[in-house]
Amino acid sequence: MSTRSIVPFGPQHPVLPEPIHLDLVLEDEKVVEAIPSIGFVHRGLEKLVEKKDFNEYVYVAERICGICSFMHGMAYCEAVEHIMGVEVPERAKFLRTIGCEMSRIHSHLLWLGLLADAFGFESLFMDSWRMREKILDMFEEATGGRVIFSVNKIGGQRKDMDNDMIKSFVEILDGMEAHLRELAKTFLGDYAVKSRLEGVGILTKQQAHDLGTGGPFMRASGIALDTRKRGYAAYPHLEFEPITSDIGDSYARTDVRIREIFQSIDLIRQAAALIPAGDFAVPVKGFPQGEYYMRVEQPRGEALYYVKANGTKYLDRMRVRTPTFANLPGLVEVLKGCQLADVPILILTIDPCISCTER
Amino acid sequence: MSVISFSKTILYNLFHKPYTRMYPSVPRVYPARTRGQIANNIDACIFCGICSKKCPTGAIAVDKAEKSWSISRFSCIQCGACTEACPKKCLTMMQAYTVPGAVKTVDRIVQKPKEEAAEPPKAQPAAAAKE
Numbered sequence: 082m083s084t085r086s087i088v089p090f091g092p093q094h095p096v097l098p099e100p101i102h103l104d105l106v107l108e109d110e111k112v113v114e115a116i117p118s119i120g121f122v123h124r125g126l127e128k129l130v131e132k133k134d135f136n137e138y139v140y141v142a143e144r145i146c147g148i149c150s151f152m153h154g155m156a157y158c159e160a161v162e163h164i165m166g167v168e169v170p171e172r173a174k175f176l177r178t179i180g181c182e183m184s185r186i187h188s189h190l191l192w193l194g195l196l197a198d199a200f201g202f203e204s205l206f207m208d209s210w211r212m213r214e215k216i217l218d219m220f221e222e223a224t225g226g227r228v229i230f231s232v233n234k235i236g237g238q239r240k241d242m243d244n245d246m247i248k249s250f251v252e253i254l255d256g257m258e259a260h261l262r263e264l265a266k267t268f269l270g271d272y273a274v275k276s277r278l279e280g281v282g283i284l285t286k287q288q289a290h291d292l293g294t295g296g297p298f299m300r301a302s303g304i305a306l307d308t309r310k311r312g313y314a315a316y317p318h319l320e321f322e323p324i325t326s327d328i329g330d331s332y333a334r335t336d337v338r339i340r341e342i343f344q345s346i347d348l349i350r351q352a353a354a355l356i357p358a359g360d361f362a363v364p365v366k367g368f369p370q371g372e373y374y375m376r377v378e379q380p381r382g383e384a385l386y387y388v389k390a391n392g393t394k395y396l397d398r399m400r401v402r403t404p405t406f407a408n409l410p411g412l413v414e415v416l417k418g419c420q421l422a423d424v425p426i427l428i429l430t431i432d433p434c435i436s437c438t439e440r
Numbered sequence: 441m442s443v444i445s446f447s448k449t450i451l452y453n454l455f456h457k458p459y460t461r462m463y464p465s466v467p468r469v470y471p472a473r474t475r476g477q478i479a480n481n482i483d484a485c486i487f488c489g490i491c492s493k494k495c496p497t498g499a500i501a502v503d504k505a506e507k508s509w510s511i512s513r514f515s516c517i518q519c520g521a522c523t524e525a526c527p528k529k530c531l532t533m534m535q536a537y538t539v540p541g542a543v544k545t546v547d548r549i550v551q552k553p554k555e556e557a558a559e560p561p562k563a564q565p566a567a568a569a570k571e
Binding site for chain 2: 133134140211218221222223224225226229231239240
């Protein structure tokens, strides 16, 4: 009988951009159990709603995460808008959709780069991040920020993108798409990459459902659920289907994310063709009273925003349930039975965002 | 087949110029909307204090009596709420970023007295020197 040993993994580890700690119970090289612990980057952002004006809180909400900052800001704004009964102009809804999809592209490209780095493919990592840089430049041109955009506000957007700008963005994305096909060939066809991903960390459809996973991690196991289909921002006007795979291993998760980048480019193209002229914000008067659950599809999965307002300028409660939090039980399941050398890859395949999770 | 595609990659990389920029000698061109830092054209400022009320981090302090406007560069999050709210549009967003520093500094700008009011303040330091 083999002896059991416990190997601590993290909170500081080369593949982890953010701190999460796992105690890996090993039998020889095989992981028998993984016990996660979080709590290294808690910042108490939810408590801040009691001290910040509900309009000012947008700036805090988008600082919950540095990658999905646009969507965090937008989800908070949409929740408050629903409570106040504010009808956002159509143009603002389309601008939000374009911002969301650009965020998704840059988040997935960031993840692809991190994955390539984790299995030691440096040039693939550089190539992914070089493409991501173009998206950041586009964001800077449109909003003035590369990470924190400060462009969402309650009642609409703070900055418009004129039609020339949107057209130029679509042209840049067209060029990117061709380059991305080359990149996808390496990610999905290279045998060295395949040997690290195929058959590693299989999560069945039933497990994905029972453990309440979300996002590409869930869709790679064959569940066709996408919160965008529920219709917020301008998504009801756009045509798309959730991208799924039936395999459920690390390779399928990479495949789903790569296909989602192409889908996002297509959605931006559709939005650019449909975007109406007009205002991009409406003035908002008064204070919110009531509560609302807002669900958005972030690059990592579904995020839930709960906002409770009491009729003053300070909110009662704000709660975020982030996709990584939902995916952690799935990760623990996937780690059982894997080899120690595959642990970094498996942790990456849920695309962990610990700062989101701890807020 | 793989040899052909590999030589294509080699040739491309041999003759393609680098993707990076020779940074200090080739400066970065910022887009017009880049949020770098807040500048105040102090001569046009009326010290209404709206910017300090709108600032979500409380980085701006305005003193009407002393005609001074100060900003804590390290607290400022470059959201642009002050520049949008400024009634005289004397606050502007500059594209250049703030320089990094080891100590948190506060930039204080004081409006110089207008031409006709220029005489009395000059007299005061002289009087103080006599005492």
